[in-house]
Amino acid sequence: MDLCIFCGMQWFKISRRRSRTTLIILLIAMLLLSLTGCSIASAAANSVINPNRQSAPHVAHLLPPVWTPTPESLPTKIILNSIQDLLITPTPTPAIPLYLYQKNLIIGYSVEGRPLEVFQFGSGPRDLLIVAGIHGGYEWNTIALADELISYLDEHPEMIHPRLSIHILRSLNPDGATLIDSPWGRGNANQVDLNRNWDSSWTSDIPKPNCWDLVPLTAGPQPGSEPETQALMQYILDTNMDALISYHSAGLGIFAGGKPSTQESLSLAEAIASVSNYPYPHIDIGCEYTGTLTDWAADNGVAAIDIELSSHWDTDFEQNLIILQSFLDWRP
Numbered sequence: 001m002d003l004c005i006f007c008g009m010q011w012f013k014i015s016r017r018r019s020r021t022t023l024i025i026l027l028i029a030m031l032l033l034s035l036t037g038c039s040i041a042s043a044a045a046n047s048v049i050n051p052n053r054q055s056a057p058h059v060a061h062l063l064p065p066v067w068t069p070t071p072e073s074l075p076t077k078i079i080l081n082s083i084q085d086l087l088i089t090p091t092p093t094p095a096i097p098l099y100l101y102q103k104n105l106i107i108g109y110s111v112e113g114r115p116l117e118v119f120q121f122g123s124g125p126r127d128l129l130i131v132a133g134i135h136g137g138y139e140w141n142t143i144a145l146a147d148e149l150i151s152y153l154d155e156h157p158e159m160i161h162p163r164l165s166i167h168i169l170r171s172l173n174p175d176g177a178t179l180i181d182s183p184w185g186r187g188n189a190n191q192v193d194l195n196r197n198w199d200s201s202w203t204s205d206i207p208k209p210n211c212w213d214l215v216p217l218t219a220g221p222q223p224g225s226e227p228e229t230q231a232l233m234q235y236i237l238d239t240n241m242d243a244l245i246s247y248h249s250a251g252l253g254i255f256a257g258g259k260p261s262t263q264e265s266l267s268l269a270e271a272i273a274s275v276s277n278y279p280y281p282h283i284d285i286g287c288e289y290t291g292t293l294t295d296w297a298a299d300n301g302v303a304a305i306d307i308e309l310s311s312h313w314d315t316d317f318e319q320n321l322i323i324l325q326s327f328l329d330w331r332p
Contacts, residue, residue: 107169108231111189114174116231120167121153122160128327129236129244130168134195134293136176137185138312142247143177145315146170149324164328167239172228183214188228192220195248198233198296199223201259210286219291236297243268243303245327246293250312253279257294257304264303264332265294275326276319278307303332 106115132146133139146168153159153166160166171177173194179185187193196206196219206219220226224233236244243264254276256262256269273280289295297304307323309316 107235108227110173110175110228111226112175116169116172116174116228118167118169118235119150119153120165121157122162122165124161124163124165126163127165127167127239127241129239129241130166130324130327131172131232131244131246131293132169133171133173133177134246135186135193135248136171136173137179137182139186139249140177140180141249141309141311141313141315143171145247145309145317145320148315148317149320152321159325159328161328166328167241169232172232186212186215187217188226190220190226191215191217192226193217194226194228195246195293196220196291197223197226197229198291198293200291200295200299202291207288207290209288211288223291232293233296236302237300241297241302243327243330243332244294244297244305245272245323246304246306247309248306249309251283251310252285252308253282254308255282255289255294255306256298257292257302257306258298259295262298262303264301265298265305267332268303268327268330269305271326271330272305272307272323275322278310278319282306282308 104117104119107118108116110116130146130149133143135142147170150168150170153168173185173188175189176185176187184191193206196202196217200223202219202223204219204221206213206217220229224230254269254273256265258265261269269280272278292306294304294306307320
């Protein structure tokens with residue numbers, strides 16, 4: 001503080017003898033000295049008030065060791081040809097193997113408007129078809145089997161070879177399927193037996209001797225008259241099916257399509273019979289089968305067989321899983 005007073009007195013003494021410029025210089029010097037002196041005085045006062053206070057320790061800022069670049073660590077030279085090079089290109093999604101492909105579609109509708117659903121696995125050029133539920137009612141277990149096979153393939157798509165496509169029509173007669181355990185469920189809502197409605201040895205009257213006749217069903221007013229028949233017929237022709245299996249119940253075994261049976265249908269029937277316990281040749285009860293799906297398919301170059309499950313209540317899943325594998329492996 002004494003230093004500050006001294007500087008002020010000196011300024012007063014000389015202010016009358018010096019020019020204005022000198023006075024300004026002295027004023028600046030006085031201010032600087034005043035600030036310096038006050039800071040020194042404050043620090044000295046603090047040391048007197050708190051003589052035991054220690055200053056903060058000095059912290060050394062260590063530098064990292066010298067980095068020696070290696071060829072792997074050197075940045076890659078990037079050449080930008082256009083502004084597009086600056087944009088982030090999304091990583092492409094890996095292509096899904098063809099045998100993992102799966103879709104379901106509606107190929108038509110029943111008399112009462114219910115969808116005819118087909119589930120496809122694989123996208124190869126060779127097409128195979130499984131048809132279930134051509135008869136509803138007490139043949140409901142064929143639909144249950146189709147659902148089991150669909151679920152299995154959904155969990156094991158690798159079962160399908162890349163050059164194959166397997167199509168499963170879970171119920172050709174969804175209207176009849178609503179009448180579980182009823183003989184009327186065999187026909188569609190028009191009371192037409194869909195396995196007598198195909199244009200192969202078709203007759204307007206279903207033969208009676210030794211054939212199923214629990215309720216009075218018809219073969220339709222003409223071959224292919226029913227919307228269910230028309231939808232499946234068109235799908236088979238459009239897809240150019242190589243082979244098909246039509247499931248029924250119960251007990252009569254394996255039927256080869258065609259009248260007489262075609263060589264391709266016989267080959268498929270023999271391959272399936274070799275891995276199953278179903279009777280082959282089929283059990284002959286003396287019924288004349290007319291207008292059937294497998295006979296029409298065989299007439300149109302498709303290897304086709306009927307398989308009847310062992311009962312009206314079991315799906316024989318384990319056996320039919322083996323049959324499925326044999327079907328996928330089969331070649332004419």
